[in-house]
Amino acid sequence: MSILREIGANFKAENGTVFTVWAPEAEDVKVKLHKAKPEEVPLQREAFGYWTALAENARPGTTYTFVLDKEKERPDPASHYQPDGVHKPSEVVDHSSFAWTDKKWKGVPLQQYIIYELHVGTFSDEGTFDGVIEKLPQLKNLGITAIEIMPVAQFPGNRNWGYDGVFPFAVQNSYGGPDGLKRLVNACHAQGMAVILDVVYNHLGPEGNYLRDYGPYFTNKYNTPWGEAINYDDAHSDPVRNFFFQNALLWFREYHIDALRLDAVHAIFDNGAKHFLQELQEHVHQLEEQESRTFILIAESDLNDVRLINSMNRGGYGLAAQWNDDFHHVIHAMVTGEQNGYYVGFGTAEQLAKVMTHTFVYDGLYSEHRKRTFGSSAANNPAQQFVVFSQNHDQVGNRMLGERLSQLVNFEMQKVVAGVVILSPYLPMLFMGEEYGEQNPFLYFVSHSDKELIEAVRNGRREEFSSFAWQGEAPDPQSEEAFNQSKLQHSYTSDAKQLHLREFYKRLILLRKSCPTFVAPDKNKVLAQMDDQDQVLHLIHTTKSPYIYCLFNISDAPKTVHLQQIESKGKWVMLLSSADKQWGGPGYEFAQEYESGAEVTLPAASILILQHQA
Incomplete structure (x- = not known):
């Protein structure tokens, strides 16, 4: 495991601020302090292309830039604000000054995660961290x-999903900056909730991306759908890896984040002897030992590859969990009938039964959409290593009109x-607003300033929709209207049907949390059966007594079925029916x-x- 090197502006009250930047090809580097009387401090060159200097009078709130070879004046690539x-210019931040109140916080065990994905800018009217805090209760x-x-x-401007970020260490100013995020994390912990932060280590956005002015952060060995690949395995890659290792550790150490969701790890290219993700996990383990608490890494991947989550002694990278798109694709195709784009080959009863016990549909099978054999077996991986969902920012926002499931299927x-x-054996995740059937869409939106870039984004979106049979005109992602349309209405307090739906979600979650069989579901003790004729999924959880039997009629007609036989004697007692008038049925x-x-x-x-009763 590599030795980490501090970067950016590190303030210590007794000394001042140490500035460190990696610029291997520069001949001269200074830090310019933007004060009433601007001041330039020369940096000293050290090994591997790092430059460093102490500025005793650079205090929290001091803004600064780096000057490269007396020509290029740029913000700090590792800027914290x-x-x-x-x-x-960037700003010096003092992380020691925040008054944390979560010293007794020990986190939430992964198997108890019931996740709620949200976008800060559209979750509340304020569009800030403080706006989220108000709704935590x-x-x-x-x-x-x-x-x-x-x-x-x-990211550039005030409207963005966040995947166009260009300063990985800096917390978005329009959301509330570093202290705003800390207030949110602190408030979540006070409510007993963990915080997962989505981070992007596969590319940087196009506008405001100054990293290439400093050094070879990028490589042309590989391509990503979003731009240049980050240099994790080419010449000069050690400092690049250090940059992103330090970024991950920052969120855990200074912001008390509990888990990171690593965006699209299939676009993190590394053919070195030790993959970036494995080494990242090693550094996280080391921090866990230092801090005496657990930090979790969750991968988003479309590869169906359990190498991500297999232990290192089994040849894996050792990450805690990964998203499971197959689960989403099966249920979405079944209930909507959509069979275009990446939904090709999904939507059978057999597949829905399979994902409940085998996790992936494509676990070494031929995929018609991909035109190749695809995926690996997850038979030896516990259910808690997989996050499942029926909606998320991608699956909703990457539809042309941003329709939520509430626009595509009926209330029942x-x-x-x-x-x-929620009653699958996996870790359930909801997308903000789905719990009450939010009617506003979640659209793709940006606020770039470069006209050519804006047009490129518009054209790119149109091309992305070409493989789907969606009708209509794509909304303009640059428009403020697209952003405003995407804000949640939180209208369930004034809409009886939405309140029924929310209460039903609440009851399902309570069932998940209170039934012993859901504490740590064992896939090998979950029975799942479904056929195309009945369109009724039989899902029986027998991990712990009392067993739970779930029947899901995924059709628009009444169905008569027979309960499956199990070894234990006894009766099945009714717990919950979605058709009950209590839930708007x-x-x-x-x-x-x-x-x-x-x-x-x-x-x-x-x-x-x-529920089984012996």
């Missing part, structure tokens, strides 16, 4: 145990889909208990949940 945006009331924040690294089917996700009277093998008739688009 860009108060005036991506093109202006509502999320706690819902039963959420972890919020996942879309990227907050400084929304409840069915909620049950499939049509009203349907089920028997209070059933024998194994009994006949059960399910209304269209409904869930029946039973």
Whole structure:
């Protein structure tokens, strides 16, 4: 494991600020302090192209830039704050000054994560970290145990999903900057909720990206869909790796973040002997030992490759968990009937039963969409290593019109889909607003200043939709209207149907948290059966007693089925029916208990949940 090198502006009250920057090809580097009387401090060259200097009078709030070879004046690549945006000077931050109140916080065990993904700019009217804080009691009331924040690294303008960030260490100024994020994390911990932060280590955005002025941060050995690949394995890659290792550790150490979601790790290219992700996990383990608490890495990947989460002694990278797109694609294709784009080859009853116990649909099978054999077996990986969802920022926002599932399926089917996700053996994740059927879309939006870049983004979006059969005109991602349309209405307090849906989500989450069989579900003790004729998924959890039997009618017609036989003797007692009027359902009277093998008739688009009684 490599030895880490401090970078950026590191303030110590007794000494001042040490500035360190990697610029291997520069002949002269100074730090310019933007004070009433500007001051330039020369940096000394050290090994491997690092430059460093102590500026005793650079205090928190001092803005600064680096001057390279007396020509280029640039913000700090490792800036912790860009108060005036991506093109202006960086600011010295004192992380020791924040008054944390979470000293007793020990985190939430991964198997207890019930995740709520949110975008800071559209989650509240304020569009800030403080706006999120105001609504945390509502999320706690819902039963959420972890919020996942879309990227907050400084991006150009005030409107962006966050994946165009260009200062990975700097917290977005329009959201509330470093202290705003700390207040949010502190407040979450006070509510008993963990915080997952989405970080992007596969590319940087195009506007305000000054890294190439400093050194070979990028490589032309590989291509990503979003721009130049980051240099993790080419010449001069050690300091680049150090840059991103330090970034991950910063979020854990200075912001008390509990977990990082690593965006699109399939676009992190590294053919070195030790993959970047493995070494990152090693550094995180080391920090865990120092801090005596757990830090979690969760990968987003479209490769169905368990090497990401296999232990290092099994040849893996040792990450804690990964997202499972197959789960989403199966349920989405089944309930919407969509078969275009990456939904090709998804949507059968057999597949839905398979993902409940085998995790991936494509685990070494031929994929028609990819035109190749795809994926690996997850048979030896526990369920808690996979995050599942029916909606997320990508799956909603990368639709041309940003429609949520509430626009694509009826009210009763929304409840069915909620049950499939929350009562699966995996870690469930909700996308903000889905719990009450938010009607506003979640669109793609940016606020670039370069006209050519703006047009390129518009054209790129149109091309992206070409493989789908979506009708209409794509909204302009640069428009403020696209951003405003994407804000949550939080309208369930004044809409009876939305309140019914939210209460049903709340009941499902409570069931997940209170039933012993869901504490740490064992995939090998989950029985799943479904056929294309019935369109009813039988899902039986037998990890711990009392067992739970879930019946999901994923069709628009009533279905009559027989309960599966299990080895244990006893009866099945009714726990929950989505058709109940309490949840805004049509009203349907089920028997209070059933024998194994009994006949059960399910209304269209409904869930029946039973508990075993010996």
